[in-house]
Amino acid sequence: xxxxxxxxxxxxxxxxxxxxxxxxxxxxxxxxxxxxxxxxxxxxxxxxxxxxxxxxxxxxxxxxxxxxxxxxxxxxxxxxxxxxxxxxxxxxxxxxxxxxxxxxxxxxxxxxxxxxxxxxxxxxxxxxxxxxxxxxxxxxxxxxxxxxxxxxxxxxxxxxxxxxxxxxxxxxxxxxxxxxxxxxxxxxxxxxxxxxxxxxxxxxxxxxxxxxxxxxxxxxxxxxxxxxxxxxxxxxxxxxxxxxxxxxxxxxxxxxxxxxxxxxxxxxxxxxxxxxxxxxxxxxxxxxxxxxxxxxxxxxxxxxxxxxxxxxxxxxxxxxxxxxxxxxxxxxxxxxxxxxxxxxxxxxxxxxxxxxxxxxxxxxxxxxxxxxxxxxxxxxxxxxxxxxxxxxxxxxxxxxxxxxxxxxxxxxxxxxxxxxxxxxxxxxxxxxxxxxxxxxxxxxxxxxxxxx
Amino acid sequence: xxxxxxxxxxxxxxxxxxxxxxxxxxxxxxxxxxxxxxxxxxxxxxxxxxxxxxxxxxxxxxxxxxxxxxxxxxxxxxxxxxxxxxxxxxxxxxxxxxxxxxxxxxxxxxxxxxxxxxxxxxxxxxxxxxxxxxxxxxxxxxxxxxxxxxxxxxxxxxxxxxxxxxxxxxxxxxxxxxxxxxxxxxxxxxxxxxxxxxxxxxxxxxxxxxxxxxxxxxxxxxx
Numbered sequence: 001x002x003x004x005x006x007x008x009x010x011x012x013x014x015x016x017x018x019x020x021x022x023x024x025x026x027x028x029x030x031x032x033x034x035x036x037x038x039x040x041x042x043x044x045x046x047x048x049x050x051x052x053x054x055x056x057x058x059x060x061x062x063x064x065x066x067x068x069x070x071x072x073x074x075x076x077x078x079x080x081x082x083x084x085x086x087x088x089x090x091x092x093x094x095x096x097x098x099x100x101x102x103x104x105x106x107x108x109x110x111x112x113x114x115x116x117x118x119x120x121x122x123x124x125x126x127x128x129x130x131x132x133x134x135x136x137x138x139x140x141x142x143x144x145x146x147x148x149x150x151x152x153x154x155x156x157x158x159x160x161x162x163x164x165x166x167x168x169x170x171x172x173x174x175x176x177x178x179x180x181x182x183x184x185x186x187x188x189x190x191x192x193x194x195x196x197x198x199x200x201x202x203x204x205x206x207x208x209x210x211x212x213x214x215x216x217x218x219x220x221x222x223x224x225x226x227x228x229x230x231x232x233x234x235x236x237x238x239x240x241x242x243x244x245x246x247x248x249x250x251x252x253x254x255x256x257x258x259x260x261x262x263x264x265x266x267x268x269x270x271x272x273x274x275x276x277x278x279x280x281x282x283x284x285x286x287x288x289x290x291x292x293x294x295x296x297x298x299x300x301x302x303x304x305x306x307x308x309x310x311x312x313x314x315x316x317x318x319x320x321x322x323x324x325x326x327x328x329x330x331x332x333x334x335x336x337x338x339x340x341x342x343x344x345x346x347x348x349x350x351x352x353x354x355x356x357x358x359x360x361x362x363x364x365x366x367x368x369x370x371x372x373x374x375x376x377x378x379x380x381x382x383x384x385x386x387x388x389x390x391x392x393x394x395x396x397x398x399x400x401x402x403x404x405x406x407x408x409x410x411x412x413x414x415x416x417x418x419x420x421x422x423x424x425x426x427x428x429x430x431x432x433x434x435x436x437x438x439x440x441x442x443x444x445x446x447x448x449x450x451x452x
Numbered sequence: 453x454x455x456x457x458x459x460x461x462x463x464x465x466x467x468x469x470x471x472x473x474x475x476x477x478x479x480x481x482x483x484x485x486x487x488x489x490x491x492x493x494x495x496x497x498x499x500x501x502x503x504x505x506x507x508x509x510x511x512x513x514x515x516x517x518x519x520x521x522x523x524x525x526x527x528x529x530x531x532x533x534x535x536x537x538x539x540x541x542x543x544x545x546x547x548x549x550x551x552x553x554x555x556x557x558x559x560x561x562x563x564x565x566x567x568x569x570x571x572x573x574x575x576x577x578x579x580x581x582x583x584x585x586x587x588x589x590x591x592x593x594x595x596x597x598x599x600x601x602x603x604x605x606x607x608x609x610x611x612x613x614x615x616x617x618x619x620x621x622x623x624x625x626x627x628x629x630x631x632x633x634x635x636x637x638x639x640x641x642x643x644x645x646x647x648x649x650x651x652x653x654x655x656x657x658x659x660x661x662x663x664x665x666x667x668x669x670x671x672x673x674x675x
Binding site: 277 | 463467532533
């Protein structure tokens with residue numbers, strides 16, 4: 001049987017089903033018990049009646065030989081037709097009730113002379129008690145239709161089942177009411193949630209919530225809290241993205257307009273150069289955003305075993321001209337092969353971001369050092385510089401999308417940190433941003449679990 | 453008109469300064485919030501263009517501090533923050549206009565002129581005093597229906613005097629209106645420009661208050 005989908009219907013079916021089953025379980029033994037007791041009582045009556053008849057007949061036959069004509073005894077009670085008796089004397093029918101057949105109710109000649117039997121007479125079931133007189137010439141049968149016993153039993157059971165039958169609908173009604181009251185907090189929760197604005201993320205408070213609902217409410221409110229945090233972070237991202245995307249476009253537009261309106265050749269060239277610079281910046285920003293999106297999708301990371309040292313040497317070789325241009329000293333300490341598992345393209349992006357930032361945010365003639373070392377349990381990439389470094393709160397915020405130290409004089413996108421963190425997370429590597437003890441600027445460490 | 457531009461983005465700041473100069477403004481450019489506040493307190497700018505995401509001190513704080521100090525110059529906030537709550541907050545803190553980047557240079561200039569005009573209680577774009585009409589947008593001057601050709605400095609000087617019609621401006625004040633940073637001010641420059649203006653527009657327009665400065669009088673309504 002499938003239960004109803006509604007909790008209320010379910011509880012109602014279970015409660016009523018259980019009650020009915022219990023009643024039935026109790027009623028069945030009661031039925032058998034009552035029948036047994038009734039049988040015993042009535043059998044006792046049959047035996048008693050037979051004994052009386054035997055005693056009487058013995059007495060009569062001893063007194064005078066029976067008249068022979070008045071065989072049929074009168075009917076005295078309305079139940080009498082359902083009860084019958086026969087008296088045989090020396091094999092002849094001596095006396096019988098009006099409804100008794102002429103033939104013995106239980107075939108004579110069988111070894112049956114005394115005791116109970118259930119027989120069919122003219123298609124009706126009878127319970128018969130047979131008895132013999134002391135002289136063994138008197139045979140008495142006292143019978144009773146078994147149907148009458150069933151009627152009595154039914155009458156008895158009816159009187160006990162009736163109240164039950166009446167009580168069941170009342171019980172159903174009471175159970176329905178009780179269940180309805182019991183699940184009221186659920187309905188009120190449903191209503192509260194349905195009435196909410198889609199943006200409403202305040203915790204749900206139900207004053208009458210039962211303790212069973214507390215874990216569900218706590219889970220629900222926890223979910224609301226996480227969604228609110230997520231939405232706040234998305235809103236911040238949108239606001240930051242708006243700023244970062246609009247500023248280069250505003251610069252391009254303004255410079256282009258200046259170029260259009262400028263009569264002086266040198267100034268117009270300057271404005272056009274600035275326009276191109278703005279385009280490069282916007283392109284770089286879009287590139288970074290796409291890289292970040294790819295890293296956040298994460299699924300593209302094709303993990304292969306590769307030598308981080310070789311990768312670092314290659315990336316630094318690409319970026320070194322930029323450092324030399326600023327007369328910076330850039331040194332690489334990555335001789336020992338250090339194997340890590342990772343996606344070569346993403347890891348190159350990570351290293352490039354770190355080294356590029358070190359070069360970009362350090363002044364001319366600064367020192368930048370990149371090292372890869374293998375310890376027993378991990379592989380460590382460290383990029384440090386002798387630049388201005390960062391304050392503790394700023395170091396905490398590095399990695400937030402679009403976070404940028406204002407006033408650095410550099411038009412970065414503020415996405416490099418996010419990209420590094422994201423790529424590191426895809427590779428189960430951890431990122432630390434520290435002050436550089438050796439060079440005095442910033443040190444960024446990325447740590448991979450070592451491959452055995 | 454001398455204005456202060458506070459913008460930390462190098463490319464945008466450079467573009468705005470060049471563009472506003474083309475349109476006849478004298479532009480002083482600062483790149484952080486503290487410098488912006490310092491300059492606004494020190495110089496009598498006609499207006500300011502203020503970015504909000506400034507290093508050292510947020511634009512909103514600068515604005516609040518300047519208003520707190522009782523400086524009433526028109527401030528146009530130029531920002532990428534386009535959310536309605538940001539706009540409302542900006543205007544409530546004391547911005548006179550709130551413009552989201554990117555902006556057309558001509559529109560920005562028009563908005564600045566409108567702000568300056570309103571700050572001086574002028575209902576119309578053109579200033580007219582004693583038969584001389586000055587159009588700040590076209591940077592043109594007419595007298596008795598005929599155009600009068602003025603140099604940029606002469607125009608700015610006349611603009612400052614007519615905007616403050618009826619008030620006497622000292623030579624120092626006029627110099628501050630006329631020269632942005634780094635521009636050499638010759639000792640008698642103002643006198644020379646006044647002399648040229650008088651020659652072109654008639655001696656009666658600009659009056660000298662000896663020992664104090666110069667003024668263009670408003671017409672007095674005679675009873």
